[in-house]
Amino acid sequence: MTVTELLLEGVQLMILGMGTVFLFLGTLIAVITLISRLLHRFDSPPIPTAAETEDPLLPAVVAAAVAQYRRDHPHPTTRR
Amino acid sequence: MTVTELLLEGVQLMILGMGTVFLFLGTLIAVITLISRLLHRFDSPPIPTAAETEDPLLPAVVAAAVAQYRRDHPHPTTRR
Amino acid sequence: MTVTELLLEGVQLMILGMGTVFLFLGTLIAVITLISRLLHRFDSPPIPTAAETEDPLLPAVVAAAVAQYRRDHPHPTTRR
Amino acid sequence: MDSQKLLQLWSTTGLANFEWGQLLMIAVGLLLLYLAIARRFEPLLLLPIGFGAILSNIPIAGIADDNGLLGYLYQIGIETGIFPLLIFMGVGALTDFGALIAMPMTLILGAAAQFGIFFTLIGALLLNFIPGFEFTLADAAAIGIIGGADGPTAIFLASRLAPDLLGAIAVAAYSYMALVPIIQPPIMRLLTTEAERKVKMSQLRHVSRLEKIIFPLTVLLLCTIFLPTSAPLIGMLTFGNLLRESGVVDRLSKAAQNEIINIVTIFLGLAVGSKLQAEKFLTLETLGILLLGMTAFAVGTAAGLLMGKVMHRLSKGKINPLIGAAGVSAVPMAARVVNKVGLESDHHNFLLMHAMGPNVAGVIGSAVAAGILLAIVGG
Amino acid sequence: MDSQKLLQLWSTTGLANFEWGQLLMIAVGLLLLYLAIARRFEPLLLLPIGFGAILSNIPIAGIADDNGLLGYLYQIGIETGIFPLLIFMGVGALTDFGALIAMPMTLILGAAAQFGIFFTLIGALLLNFIPGFEFTLADAAAIGIIGGADGPTAIFLASRLAPDLLGAIAVAAYSYMALVPIIQPPIMRLLTTEAERKVKMSQLRHVSRLEKIIFPLTVLLLCTIFLPTSAPLIGMLTFGNLLRESGVVDRLSKAAQNEIINIVTIFLGLAVGSKLQAEKFLTLETLGILLLGMTAFAVGTAAGLLMGKVMHRLSKGKINPLIGAAGVSAVPMAARVVNKVGLESDHHNFLLMHAMGPNVAGVIGSAVAAGILLAIVGG
Amino acid sequence: MDSQKLLQLWSTTGLANFEWGQLLMIAVGLLLLYLAIARRFEPLLLLPIGFGAILSNIPIAGIADDNGLLGYLYQIGIETGIFPLLIFMGVGALTDFGALIAMPMTLILGAAAQFGIFFTLIGALLLNFIPGFEFTLADAAAIGIIGGADGPTAIFLASRLAPDLLGAIAVAAYSYMALVPIIQPPIMRLLTTEAERKVKMSQLRHVSRLEKIIFPLTVLLLCTIFLPTSAPLIGMLTFGNLLRESGVVDRLSKAAQNEIINIVTIFLGLAVGSKLQAEKFLTLETLGILLLGMTAFAVGTAAGLLMGKVMHRLSKGKINPLIGAAGVSAVPMAARVVNKVGLESDHHNFLLMHAMGPNVAGVIGSAVAAGILLAIVGG
Numbered sequence A, B, C: 001m002t003v004t005e006l007l008l009e010g011v012q013l014m015i016l017g018m019g020t021v022f023l024f025l026g027t028l029i030a031v032i033t034l035i036s037r038l039l040h041r042f043d044s045p046p047i048p049t050a051a052e053t054e055d056p057l058l059p060a061v062v063a064a065a066v067a068q069y070r071r072d073h074p075h076p077t078t079r080r
Numbered sequence D, E, F: 001m002d003s004q005k006l007l008q009l010w011s012t013t014g015l016a017n018f019e020w021g022q023l024l025m026i027a028v029g030l031l032l033l034y035l036a037i038a039r040r041f042e043p044l045l046l047l048p049i050g051f052g053a054i055l056s057n058i059p060i061a062g063i064a065d066d067n068g069l070l071g072y073l074y075q076i077g078i079e080t081g082i083f084p085l086l087i088f089m090g091v092g093a094l095t096d097f098g099a100l101i102a103m104p105m106t107l108i109l110g111a112a113a114q115f116g117i118f119f120t121l122i123g124a125l126l127l128n129f130i131p132g133f134e135f136t137l138a139d140a141a142a143i144g145i146i147g148g149a150d151g152p153t154a155i156f157l158a159s160r161l162a163p164d165l166l167g168a169i170a171v172a173a174y175s176y177m178a179l180v181p182i183i184q185p186p187i188m189r190l191l192t193t194e195a196e197r198k199v200k201m202s203q204l205r206h207v208s209r210l211e212k213i214i215f216p217l218t219v220l221l222l223c224t225i226f227l228p229t230s231a232p233l234i235g236m237l238t239f240g241n242l243l244r245e246s247g248v249v250d251r252l253s254k255a256a257q258n259e260i261i262n263i264v265t266i267f268l269g270l271a272v273g274s275k276l277q278a279e280k281f282l283t284l285e286t287l288g289i290l291l292l293g294m295t296a297f298a299v300g301t302a303a304g305l306l307m308g309k310v311m312h313r314l315s316k317g318k319i320n321p322l323i324g325a326a327g328v329s330a331v332p333m334a335a336r337v338v339n340k341v342g343l344e345s346d347h348h349n350f351l352l353m354h355a356m357g358p359n360v361a362g363v364i365g366s367a368v369a370a371g372i373l374l375a376i377v378g379g
């Protein structure tokens, strides 16, 4: 392939490439906008927040530690 | 192997399998109980606790940092 | 190779080895000393300290979070 | 403009290459993501698996191919067994076996609940009577292990005995583990009386540090003597636990509990997702596996409960049979379900700690069962 | 003393084996270290790359050979594409796409700035007119991606299309990313008027958590439909982002943001350094690549700015064209440069948040461009 | 019941397959665990090695086989040299060379202590006079490196020169490092006078950040010029140290100091354990290696002390000869032993900082010695 032919390939690639990039990101604009509107029409369902996330094992481990501690350090009978 | 033969294999596997599981965990019960009793007969030897654990490199590094700091910040002669 | 020949090899290796170790670390002494003197002649150029180091992505992320927070929690108009 | 180039570009779009199966599997991936995020079903595993399922079914991209990222992860971590074993090390480092050591009899409950494994194995073989199903004994064993209610064990065993079914087995295992709070309570209420559920258990005794150090070594030595085929699983579980309990290698224990298990969980999930490619997953077998998996959990729970009732009698009412349900493992979900159902009958009856014994016993129990299956079927 | 032994030892010294090229490359390595440490040019990458360059050019040691440490790292992480993809996952987990979701129009700016990629591709082909240059279309595409101003994308594409040029391309990409604060401002001042630079933009709207969760899935699905060849990059970026935004897998999100990205960054830098061996790096091609890389950034910046001016007009002055410059990506450096140049014209005009939109759009944009290049050139 | 199945199950038990050697090695593994946990002998390494030893000697399980977990870890991390090199990077990132830079003369002490390496090498060759021993020069060199008192260096060199002896060498190296507080003090008291031990040394001068940045580069360049065969070790040590001292890549420095070194330590220990399989470990050679290792430490300590006495004279009493003992490395144990012995003679004489100089010099010294051995023996 001569350099000129290569260049022609390159130019085609540029046109196709920039075309696709704009098409892709353009479609993305449309879809994001659409989704935002849909979401704002219905109030977004209450998804639990990150703060509630918990480690699947930790609670049990912690509970175990607490229970162990309580057993090892029996508190004096509370009077009142 | 016909399905019936396979099933026979499966049933054997179930008997052997549950048998081994019970045998294994049963033995474990015995051994744990035995060890617990042995340990409680002799008071358990004082193994250093986790709190004493130390990083093999850190202390030296810290010491180095402290020493460096002292050199760089000579404190005024203490009077009393 | 007989054991005696091996031993001869070993002794040569010892002489060469210790020689190189001393040569290497000796040269290192000379170079470190030289560099220290050079550095102390010129006052060392002010290199920014570690405290200034920053994560390439974090600031933007933090800024984004702050901005988001401000938008979500508009503060009452400041009077003074 | 060269229309050939346009055609070439078109031929690399998803639009030009989609097959129905892939679309369906992407929908399955999205469903798993929904369950993980909105419903919090085992999100640590189902989110990466679900995303991996989507990635694996993108046409052209070949992400799950032998030289795609997910393909590499599968070869490196699952074909070799490395990932599930490292997860097991992390589980060991995260688990406090104190409740089990204080109450070793609960090991019997962890043993009984493994019945779900073998029952399901038989169930899988029975399916062979239906035309279209042709499960081998190895396949059936791998499916049965879903009843072990333990993700890494299921993945480890399936990767050895039936790699083609691994995707379906892993999805079933984690999904039903997530469903434990829904599957177990009705069975628990059905098989126990109100009086039994009200039984309060005595406080657990104190377990010394030395006992906790000796425990993993004891388990490993028993495994060495009786069932070496389960030694990779039991070995890494007890290694992780010894890192934890020894108290002298905090750096390593924390690495096992955090860095390693987190990193490996991401990679394991994605790699399992690579087995959810449409052509491998959308089969009659998958349907059968999903069905059998549900049975596995139910039967395991029932077996644990019935053994709990036996122990209730033998102990003259000292043992609450509910804790038998925790024997399936699914740590710590099953133990929490026991606690919750117990509280329903008596608002002051906290069974969590007592349920942790059979719960962690179930982990050992299913590793032992996996060892037997490997010994006899994998030979 | 056996003089043969001495000779053998001498023959293994660096003194007896140095070639000029290696000395020169060690100097290049030291220069990169200087830039990284004293000038703080992208130190996270340039320090490991610089050190890797030194290690690779030590005679006899063979550290970059196929069975040397750096050689192994290259084979494991770059030949397979694993390292750049894991970095991309980390970038996803670190990136808040909120600004982009609030202002989707800025995606157009992120698209326009990719012009730098294709312009440079043409530039590389033009160099072929000069005797000594023989860039193939694949070479040119790999060089062009420098204009994407995104390190992992550049390394991923170069490892697929032109592995021999990978060292020069990675060095150019990271060096020019570090030079963004120097390269961009003059172009920004040249192409915009004082009035344009003073434009204040309205506050961004609030973006809900659900929108942020749906965003990565949307991007991935579009990519699946239109451009599957970019799915490995886009897939891992969106996976990381979903880990972050889902809010249910904090452990995994943090692992992606910290442990994984840090460890992989060290290894990636060293592995890239292994491609700076004298015989591979000291070529005319490298010179051409360094030259073209500079052009790539300048043209990308200009294209982004010009599109910014168009949007300024179309929006009737609501959009500050400066934010177009951030479309090249180089996150978050380019956005900060926009902010700084904006502040020069009006001390109360904070554009950082508005520039983050095109900035992260640029990351997606260059991953899309990489997908096209792979689809057409890599076929 | 099919008795064939029972037989098959029996044939897979440990009971039916144990060999005496395996039982003995499991006992050795338990001993190492005891030393690590109860006696705190280098627990970070001896605990994983000990556990690895047990796992490797479980019959049937094949955990140390080529396709078992420990076998994989060995192939991935030790055959390639990757694990010890990454540990060395971490050591570099953890080490403050300030004391050495402030007092460069102490490098001589770090050099002298390497005599233990070569003395032991000769010792290994002498053992060949005893029938049953047939150590090659490469074997002897690998055994000698135990005297370097540096784990990763020993493992790296042994994996290159004598992989069959690696298990015994690693166990000896770490065990004797742990025994430093027991081995060294008598030798220190024997070879120094009370007056010498009481010598107080002047405070170390301040070392600037720039000096600390230039130091690793200086060491690397010298290594490049004179002894490239030690460049992998010295290279990673200095890379880690530059990450630390550069101050611009905290993320990476912390990853090297924590995540990477912790994860690799676990894997390295297990992989070394895989070399403690009975048939490989229970040999006459192992006995010889354990014996020689002890000598190595003693001779290295003595050589360092004697050189300390020479420097004491030459410096007209300014240098406390005790610090010579720290030259064997075994960082920071040896430096602490020096401090302790110094305090015994004078309760106000803190030598820790002064001992850190020769201590870290010993690390460089043994890496240099390893380079020479590789250059001449490994050729």
Ligand code: NA
Pocket (backbone or CB within 6 Å): D147, D148, D149, D150, D327, D328, D329, D330, D362, D363, D364, D365, D366, D367
């Ligand atoms: Na289980």
Ligand code: NA
Pocket (backbone or CB within 6 Å): E147, E148, E149, E150, E327, E328, E329, E330, E362, E363, E364, E365, E366, E367
């Ligand atoms: Na870009």
Ligand code: NA
Pocket (backbone or CB within 6 Å): F147, F148, F149, F150, F327, F328, F329, F330, F362, F363, F364, F365, F366, F367
């Ligand atoms: Na040493």
